[in-house]
Amino acid sequence: VAINYRRDKEAAEETQRAILDAGGLATIHQGSNDIPAENVALVKDVLSVHSGIDIAILNGGIASKGRSVADTEPEELWQLVATHALGPHQLCRALIPSMRTRGRGDIVFISSVATSGMSANGAPYxxxxxxxxxxxxxxxxxxxxxNIRVNIVAPGLVETDMGVRLARAITGRREMDDLRSMDEAAPFGRVCQPEDIANAVLWFCSPAASYITGQRIQVDGGGSSLRVGQ
Structure with a gap:
């Protein structure tokens, strides 16, 4: 497993340790996916220590600042579009040749339920x-x-560092350290966990999904697609 990080090396090392403790092989690689040259360098770095790339999970992301279109600075727009779209484009361009050589591959993009709702004050995201x-x-x-399958997992609110920051912004509760106070109002009585997203990704990359490509799974407990009472 090759783990890419932009700034949080500590989190990358924690993930690496978990994989190593489970008996796997894991390496970490620094690089910002909104910089085209770094995407190319990242793939070269990965291929220098791994025999090839079979699966790519494109999970990089940053939140917008919650401003209207009229109040959004161009720099914010370019950064978010580069991080979520232009960078992944260049990363795929760099890694697909390895998958083609190996005769198969899985690419899973981590998107968001935001593309279904298109809420106000979040145009860049x-x-x-x-x-x-x-x-x-x-x-x-x-x-x-x-023989390369490409699919999308679209989470709702997930209890990650980014999810907690988002919840603080939504509720105005700056002291919030976790999302336990939101469990009762969430689908199934709990906020979505990273493992819920990982399980969807794992399924897409498993033999059980070998005849599936070009599909999008929304992982939000039905919160944004089911009406009250359903």
Whole structure:
């Protein structure tokens, strides 16, 4: 397993230790996916220590600042679109040749339920994730002849560091350290956990999904797709 991080080396090392403790092999690689040259360098670095790339999980992301279109600075727009769409485009361009050589591959993009709702005051994020999904669906058509499957997992609110920051912004409760106070109002009585997203990704990359490509699974407990009472 090759783990890419931009700034949080400590979290990358924690993930690496968990994989090593489970008996796996894991390496960490620094790089920012919104910089095209770093995407190319990342793939070269990974291939220098691994025999090839079979699975790619594109999970990089940052939140927008919650401003209206009229109040959004161009720098924020470009950064979010670059992080969520332009960077993944360049990363796929760099890693697909390895998958083609190996005769198979799985690419899973981590998007968001935001592309279904397109909420106000989030245009940079909405645009970036929508462009990501357009990339994924296009890539699924292009790479199917090469036995490369491309799919999308779209989470709702997840209890990660980013999810806690988002919840603080939504509720105004700056002291919030976890999302336990939101469990009661959440689908199934709990907030979505990282493992819920990982399980969807794992399924997409498993033999059980070998005939599935170009699809999008929304992992939000039905919170954004089911009406009250259903």
């Amino acid at each position: 909405n645009m970036g994730k929508a462009a990501m999904e357009a990339l994924a669906l296009t890539l699924a058509k292009e790479e199917r002849p090469n």
